[in-house]
Amino acid sequence: xxxxxxxxxxxxxxxxxxxxxxxxxxxxxxxxxxxxxxxxxxxxxxxxxxxxxxxxxxxxxxxxxxxxxxxxxxxxxxxxxxxxxxxxxxxxxxxxxxxxxxxxxxxxxxxxxxxxxxxxxxxxxxxxxxxxxxxxxxxxxxxxxxxxxxxxxxxxxxxxxxxxxxxxxxxxxxxxxxxxxxxxxxxxxxxxxxxxxxxxxxxxxxxxxxxxxxxxxxxxxxxxxxxxxxxxxxxxxxxxxxxxxxxxxxxxxxxxxxxxxxxxxxxxxxxxxxxxxxxxxxxxxxxxxxxxxxxxxxxxxxxxxxxxxxxxxxxxxxxxxxxxxxxxxxxxxxxxxxxxxxxx
Amino acid sequence: xxxxxxxxxxxxxxxxxxxxxxxxxxxxxxxxxxxxxxxxxxxxxxxxxxxxxxxxxxxxxxxxxxxxxxxxxxxxxxxxxxxxxxxxxxxxxxxxxxxxxxxxxxxxxxxxxxxxxxxxxxxxxxxxxxxxxxxxxxxxxxxxxxxxxxxxxxxxxxxxxxxxxxxxxxxxxxxxxxxxxxxxxxxxxxxxxxxxxxxxxxxxxxxxxxxxxxxxxxxxxxxxxxxxxxxxxxxxxxxxxxxxxxxxxxxxxxxxxxxxxxxxxxxxxxxxxxxxxxxxxxxxxxxxxxxxxxxxxxxxxxxxxxxxxxxxxxxxxxxxxxxxxxxxxxxxxxxxxxxxxxxxxxxxxxxxxxxxxxxxxxxxxxxxxxxxxxxxxxxxxxxxxxxxxxxxxxxxxxxxxxxxxxxxxxxxxxxxxxxxxxxxxxxxxxxxxxxxxxxxxxxxxxxxxxxxxxxxxxxxxxxxxxxxxxx
Numbered sequence: 001x002x003x004x005x006x007x008x009x010x011x012x013x014x015x016x017x018x019x020x021x022x023x024x025x026x027x028x029x030x031x032x033x034x035x036x037x038x039x040x041x042x043x044x045x046x047x048x049x050x051x052x053x054x055x056x057x058x059x060x061x062x063x064x065x066x067x068x069x070x071x072x073x074x075x076x077x078x079x080x081x082x083x084x085x086x087x088x089x090x091x092x093x094x095x096x097x098x099x100x101x102x103x104x105x106x107x108x109x110x111x112x113x114x115x116x117x118x119x120x121x122x123x124x125x126x127x128x129x130x131x132x133x134x135x136x137x138x139x140x141x142x143x144x145x146x147x148x149x150x151x152x153x154x155x156x157x158x159x160x161x162x163x164x165x166x167x168x169x170x171x172x173x174x175x176x177x178x179x180x181x182x183x184x185x186x187x188x189x190x191x192x193x194x195x196x197x198x199x200x201x202x203x204x205x206x207x208x209x210x211x212x213x214x215x216x217x218x219x220x221x222x223x224x225x226x227x228x229x230x231x232x233x234x235x236x237x238x239x240x241x242x243x244x245x246x247x248x249x250x251x252x253x254x255x256x257x258x259x260x261x262x263x264x265x266x267x268x269x270x271x272x273x274x275x276x277x278x279x280x281x282x283x284x285x286x287x288x289x290x291x292x293x294x295x296x297x298x299x300x301x302x303x304x305x306x307x308x309x310x311x312x313x314x315x316x317x318x319x320x321x322x323x324x325x326x327x328x329x330x331x332x333x334x335x336x337x338x339x340x341x342x343x344x
Numbered sequence: 345x346x347x348x349x350x351x352x353x354x355x356x357x358x359x360x361x362x363x364x365x366x367x368x369x370x371x372x373x374x375x376x377x378x379x380x381x382x383x384x385x386x387x388x389x390x391x392x393x394x395x396x397x398x399x400x401x402x403x404x405x406x407x408x409x410x411x412x413x414x415x416x417x418x419x420x421x422x423x424x425x426x427x428x429x430x431x432x433x434x435x436x437x438x439x440x441x442x443x444x445x446x447x448x449x450x451x452x453x454x455x456x457x458x459x460x461x462x463x464x465x466x467x468x469x470x471x472x473x474x475x476x477x478x479x480x481x482x483x484x485x486x487x488x489x490x491x492x493x494x495x496x497x498x499x500x501x502x503x504x505x506x507x508x509x510x511x512x513x514x515x516x517x518x519x520x521x522x523x524x525x526x527x528x529x530x531x532x533x534x535x536x537x538x539x540x541x542x543x544x545x546x547x548x549x550x551x552x553x554x555x556x557x558x559x560x561x562x563x564x565x566x567x568x569x570x571x572x573x574x575x576x577x578x579x580x581x582x583x584x585x586x587x588x589x590x591x592x593x594x595x596x597x598x599x600x601x602x603x604x605x606x607x608x609x610x611x612x613x614x615x616x617x618x619x620x621x622x623x624x625x626x627x628x629x630x631x632x633x634x635x636x637x638x639x640x641x642x643x644x645x646x647x648x649x650x651x652x653x654x655x656x657x658x659x660x661x662x663x664x665x666x667x668x669x670x671x672x673x674x675x676x677x678x679x680x681x682x683x684x685x686x687x688x689x690x691x692x693x694x695x696x697x698x699x700x701x702x703x704x705x706x707x708x709x710x711x712x713x714x715x716x717x718x719x720x721x722x723x724x725x726x727x728x729x730x731x732x733x734x735x736x737x738x739x740x741x742x743x744x745x746x747x748x749x750x751x752x753x754x755x756x757x758x759x760x761x762x763x764x765x766x767x768x769x770x771x772x773x774x775x776x777x778x779x780x781x782x783x784x785x786x787x788x789x790x791x792x793x794x795x796x797x798x799x800x801x802x803x804x805x806x807x808x809x810x811x812x813x814x815x
Contacts, residue, residue, distance in 0.1 A: 094472070095444065095447045095472075096465070096772075097472050098471040098472070098769065099472075100471070100472030100474070101472050113805075205626065290568065290569060290625055292787040292789050308441070308444070309773060309776055310444070310447070310772075
């Protein structure tokens with residue numbers, strides 16, 4: 001495939017390592033580490049890849065035939081319900097009451113109502129803060145740090161660390177929530193017991209947003225760690241050694257060699273983690289969205305209006321808005337990915 | 345390949361929230377046309393019949409124990425005597441959102457054959473076609489039941505729409521101020537206490553606060569997490585005590601002086617620290633308030649008689665062995681004597697529960713037999729022996745609860761002056777708006793004035809501006 005050129009190109013800066021990829025990197029190859037800026041400024045002429053050749057093995061009708069069942073299933077189980085939910089967003093459909101039996105078309109009322117609702121706006125902010133702090137900064141930052149720190153470790157120490165991190169990721173959410181509530185409880189929580197003195201802080205009430213952010217970092221770091229671990233392994237050791245020999249500091253190595261090499265992985269992780277976090281409902285198990293909506297992320301908002309208050313139509317409208325926001329995140333991501341490829 | 349993988353991941357993540365809701369919108373045509381059960385209910389069959397029953401309770405709650413230990417074996421034996429093979433299965437409920445789950449179950453043609461039901465859900469479930477009148481489901485046989493004579497019309501009406509009963513009522517309750525006599529004694533307050541105004545409640549709370557600084561003087565339900573408890577035993581008794589009501593002369597009452605007076609009272613007790621705000625905002629706050637009361641860390645608690653019979657009874661979740669000695673109860677006073685609704689000196693609010701037959705049941709006839717078996721004199725008497733409570737049946741009340749001083753007090757002193765929730769399908773939404781308004785005040789999110797104004801506009805959104813008075 002065509003999108004993995006980062007590695008190939010970077011090998012250009014390590015002339016002594018031109019073994020299997022020589023045909024690609026031959027044209028350039030100037031400069032040592034210091035000369036290879038982070039922005040991958042060296043434009044490598046891309047050999048003309050014959051994409052057609054790859055699919056030419058099967059005919060077009062046959063290809064369509066192979067894809068059709070998948071498309072059909074996606075259409076039936078994903079696209080149709082999505083469109084149906086979108087339609088519900090334009091009605092006053094309810095869980096109970098007259099509007100459950102005879103929903104009426106209300107146009108864009110639900111959407112304007114949502115945008116007018118201060119709780120919707122606040123839940124959007126809470127969600128964005130939650131995504132940025134716990135997902136992007138927290139999980140990815142910590143995941144990368146862990147992967148970087150332990151990249152050279154081998155054997156049981158490494159495995160122990162990996163297991164510990166992964167356990168927090170694979171325990172069922174409800175169990176984890178129970179553990180965290182016990183941990184943060186005011187009267188007999190573990191955290192307060194660990195703090196010297198007679199502390200009875202109700203953490204889930206005093207620092208609710210911080211609590212769910214830390215909870216989610218703890219919970220989801222494993223994914224980023226595993227992904228970055230795999231990414232770091234794709235950097236040829238020779239690059240790092242060259243950097244070392246050239247006298248690059250750890251920070252320079254990280255900035256000029258490592259980060260550019262794993263940029264594609266970082267982008268992918270940003271997309272997955274931010275979407276996951278954006279749609280996450282688990283904070284509900286800790287705080288129920290409270291106190292007084294301080295931790296009401298959008299998934300909880302939708303749950304509250306749709307199932308708590310029975311406004312399924314309104315809830316569908318809000319879901320559609322969530323979809324739109326996710327779509328924007330995805331578009332930005334694909335854009336960045338394409339630009340990266342174009343540059344390459 | 346990687347790109348493709350990512351795209352499909354992305355697509356799945358994108359659509360996930362919509363899918364959940366779409367799943368709810370599937371089957372709205374299945375609810376309306378259940379008339380086929382009609383008048384011609386099937387005759388008792390010889391085929392083995394399996395019934396399911398659900399109550400929003402789990403062991404050791406008495407409803408669950410009673411169903412498993414009494415109802416199921418006795419009913420199965422009774423059927424066996426008649427040569428019929430009927431088995432009954434108890435599906436444990438006991439979830440926070442029992443109502444939502446039930447509505448979803450019913451809307452797709454599922455759910456237990458018989459389910460417990462709160463009186464105030466009747467109008468909205470009936471309007472949605474999720475439940476059906478008993479006569480529609482079972483037929484004329486309904487009118488032949490001996491129990492109707494024992495149940496007052498008002499109580500039958502609590503589970504009826506347009507005089508058509510949708511289920512059999514189980515009982516009613518009343519709201520009072522419970523207080524710990526031991527704490528009152530320690531603080532130098534009278535143990536035989538009956539406040540006659542809001543100020544006297546505040547005086548007692550302030551005395552508790554200064555004399556016993558380690559305890560919480562009082563608790564008045566206020567949070568969204570308290571759900572209906574906030575409305576029915578927090579806000580409503582205050583609103584009624586200030587002379588207000590929810591629905592008067594065909595108009596919902598919005599931002600009225602009584603609303604603001606009720607909110608002022610909330611604001612006073614929570615801002616002075618007479619009550620604990622945290623306990624209202626935590627997701628398990630109500631249980632914490634029960635626990636604090638049973639352990640003697642809470643002086644006063646405005647609650648329904650459920651607290652007495654279901655929580656602090658020796659077999660309850662927070663048992664208090666010598667509750668007769670340690671717990672007192674008093675009527676909830678109006679703001680001033682005579683200032684309450686209908687000019688009353690004291691006020692209360694009542695709810696009620698019952699059971700309904702699932703319109704989707706395959707065995708409406710047997711379900712009806714089970715339903716009436718559970719509401720028979722013998723069964724209800726067995727129930728009140730396990731947990732004395734005011735039942736719908738007058739014959740059971742006469743024989744079953746006379747020995748319980750608290751329930752006798754409710755039956756004789758509270759019920760005559762109580763108030764029932766208006767039977768409109770919008771009520772549950774109004775109730776949520778109330779919980780929201782009250783939490784905004786006690787959490788300090790908004791002041792009394794803006795909370796009341798916000799409630800007014802929310803109310804207009806629910807029932808339409810033309811149906812709202814005040815403001």
